[in-house]
Amino acid sequence: MQRNVGGYDRIVRGVLGIWLVxxxxxxxxxxxxxxxxxxxxxxxxxxxxxxxxxCGGNYLLGVDTTGDSCSAE
Incomplete structure (x- = not known):
């Protein structure tokens, strides 16, 4: 699996994930x-x-957010 989630997308998913838990x-x-x-x-x-x-959804839609400016890597 190639990474397709990064930058601000990753931060938002983390915050929403913690909030939902x-x-x-x-x-x-x-x-x-x-x-x-x-x-x-x-x-x-x-x-x-x-x-x-x-993210499987990103993969199916062809979305790649790893090039965002706020990359954690």
């Missing part, structure tokens, strides 16, 4: 298990994109 924990404590599962899966998916530097 926190929201999932809060929803789970409020006994909203379905909402917690959806938010948790979405958040972990975004964090996996950040960690691996690869």
């Amino acid at each position: 926190v929201m999932a924990a809060a929803a789970y404590q409020d006994d909203e298990r379905e909402r917690a599962a959806i938010a948790g899966i979405a958040g972990l998916g975004l964090l996996q994109n950040v960690w691996m530097g690869f």
Whole structure:
């Protein structure tokens, strides 16, 4: 897999991923298990994109954001 997530895209995905995981924990404590599962899966998916530097959706659409000016590498 070739990296296709970088720069500002990677930062935004990381922030949203962490936020969704926190929201999932809060929803789970409020006994909203379905909402917690959806938010948790979405958040972990975004964090996996950040960690691996690869997004299947970007690949299918031909989008590559690794050339952004805020690259973490």
